[in-house]
Amino acid sequence: MTEPRSGNNRSGRVAAVRRPPAPTRAQRLAADAADAAEVRRWQDNPDVIALRVERVRSQVDRLCWVGIVLGLAFTMANVQWFASAGSVPWSLPWLGAWLLDPTVSLVLLAILRAEQVTARYQVHTGRWVRAAKWLALGATYAMNAWASFTAGSLSGVVLHSVPPLIVFAAAEAVTDLRDKLTEAVKVAFTDAADGAEPIDRRTVHEPRSRRTTAARRKLFADYLADARAAWSADVVVTPAWVREVTGCSRGLSPRLAAALVAELDISESGREHKS
Structure with missing residues (x-):
């Protein structure tokens, strides 16, 4: 006597398929945060x-x-x-x-x-x-x-x-x-x-200006200090000369030249007043 065949089950049994549990709200937020951090990292590249x-x-x-x-x-x-x-x-x-x-x-x-x-x-x-x-x-x-x-x-x-x-x-x-x-x-x-620049845990909450970095953005005062150090009495201060001695951009050189000339005029007037 033969057993009845089942047309819906070829192997005799159907393996139970388990669906993965739906992610929780915290898991979704964590995934979104990771994606945002990755995008921000590449945007700042x-x-x-x-x-x-x-x-x-x-x-x-x-x-x-x-x-x-x-x-x-x-x-x-x-x-x-x-x-x-x-x-x-x-x-x-x-x-x-x-x-x-x-x-x-x-x-x-x-x-x-x-x-x-x-x-x-x-x-x-x-x-x-x-x-x-x-x-x-x-x-x-x-x-x-x-x-x-x-x-x-x-x-x-x-x-x-x-x-x-x-x-x-x-x-x-x-x-x-x-x-x-x-x-x-x-x-x-x-x-x-x-x-x-690698940052120690103790300096995480310190401002960036207090951290020791290998490379720092050159500021206006830095360019002015370079121009002041390169100036001598026989030099005529012009934007072209400022660019040559400091390596600043053409847009910044007129401001640097004007600031240096103002300093030189103040110091010169001070000497004349003392004399």
Whole structure:
């Protein structure tokens, strides 16, 4: 006599399947805290910060370049009209007038492209570079707005002044922005070096300024002390000289130079008063 077969159980018995217990609220909070700590650790990583700064730098460069090129393109027709001086259209002087604005604009764009690299590494370009940039911008502005000035048209002056002035301001601002973005990356790496220093349990609750660290962010007073130590009576204090002796950024050097000059003037007046 055969036993009846069961169609629902091939092996004769069904193994009981146990589901894992649901995590408690404390376990879920602990998992969330671990995930948040991991995300925060990577967000504070200097390489991640540098990558984000590079993305912002690329966006700033693209937007500024588009604005500068559009502004120069707007001025091209006005400069051509100024240079042609009523020549017959399509004549040789009329066609040659179209070359004037691109000549000035290409020089300006070449300078801005070079400053795009030098500002990234905080390298000072010198007075001639800035003089050439201002000369190109000033010539573009003068040729663009001259007819409106001579005609006495206030609206024409405003209309033909806005694009060159925007280009001028953008050309100066984008250099400082790149310099500050580079400074932001340096600060991120310096802060990371400060935080990476092993800390004893006794110093956990102490302020960071009291901890002994291998690398510390250089402050304004540190740069000023370096400049003060390097100064001598035959030195003329300028931002360029301050950058050379301290290695500070171009944006910080004018403040350092002014502070050092103020100290020197105070000390010099004190000597004269005593004498």
